Amino acid sequence: MSYNEKKSITNIVSSIIITGVYAIIIYQKYLNGSIDATNVFKFWAIIILIFIPISIIARIIIMIIFSIINAVVQTAKGEDLDEADLVDERDKLIELKVTKASLIVFSLGFVLALVTQAFNMSNHMFFITLMLAGVITEIVSETMTIMYYRKGV
Amino acid sequence: MKKLIINNNVRRLRFENDEMTQKELSVKVGVSRQTIVAIEKGQYSPTLDLCFKLALAFDKQISEIFYIETEGIKDE
Numbered sequence A: 001m002s003y004n005e006k007k008s009i010t011n012i013v014s015s016i017i018i019t020g021v022y023a024i025i026i027y028q029k030y031l032n033g034s035i036d037a038t039n040v041f042k043f044w045a046i047i048i049l050i051f052i053p054i055s056i057i058a059r060i061i062i063m064i065i066f067s068i069i070n071a072v073v074q075t076a077k078g079e080d081l082d083e084a085d086l087v088d089e090r091d092k093l094i095e096l097k098v099t100k101a102s103l104i105v106f107s108l109g110f111v112l113a114l115v116t117q118a119f120n121m122s123n124h125m126f127f128i129t130l131m132l133a134g135v136i137t138e139i140v141s142e143t144m145t146i147m148y149y150r151k152g153v
Numbered sequence B: 001m002k003k004l005i006i007n008n009n010v011r012r013l014r015f016e017n018d019e020m021t022q023k024e025l026s027v028k029v030g031v032s033r034q035t036i037v038a039i040e041k042g043q044y045s046p047t048l049d050l051c052f053k054l055a056l057a058f059d060k061q062i063s064e065i066f067y068i069e070t071e072g073i074k075d076e
Helices: A005-031 A042-077 A090-119 A123-151 B012-014 B023-031 B035-041 B050-059
Strands: B006-008 B066-068
Touching: A005 A042, A005 A123, A042 A123, A090 A123, A090 B023, B012 B023, B012 B035, B023 B035, B023 B050
Parallel strands: none
Antiparallel strands: B006 B066
16 A cells, blocks of 8 residues: 555544544533534634644644654565655646545535525534535545545546 | 557566666656556556656657557547
8 A cells, every 4th residue: 555545544534533523522512501602603613713723733643643653664564665755746636636526525515505504404504514525525535545546547 | 539548668668677676767757656656557647748757767769668559449
């Protein structure tokens, strides 16, 4: 398995874990009444603004741990270390195709979020749909990355 | 429009050049070893820029490295 495939699998797992854990924590706080949810837009603005730095920091930490473990395992096996910092034309082409697909998936999620409002569902549903669209986009894009690296571009 | 199936002699040319490894070739042309693997397997068609770099690395014409599978022309 190449470095990029391993990185994509790590990204999928970390994305699910980070979002899942954060959602559980926020939901518990919401049930306890420790978060003011009277203003739905303010409530979600705070949740998302806190989530962004937490997500970035958690991903950086996970990627550092992944790189260390990967290097240790490869050294133990006597393999050449992965060219993690080298991005060539094939990587750029795959990234371009995956970015295009990601935009389509997230756009569909956004439209679905608008549909929830058109059918008079709660405002919470709009933001939940958007968050889910983000996670699904991440999973789809990383899965496509693995597929392109395995089956070719 | 017909879709061309492009094949290559990279693997053979590597062995004809003092059994050059995929890693050595990747360093010469400035791509990752995985890209060389993908080219050899026919999973990736390189850009013209990389084709010329491969031609320079092997000291061959591009047509001696890449060719069209005559029986592999498919309708798109």
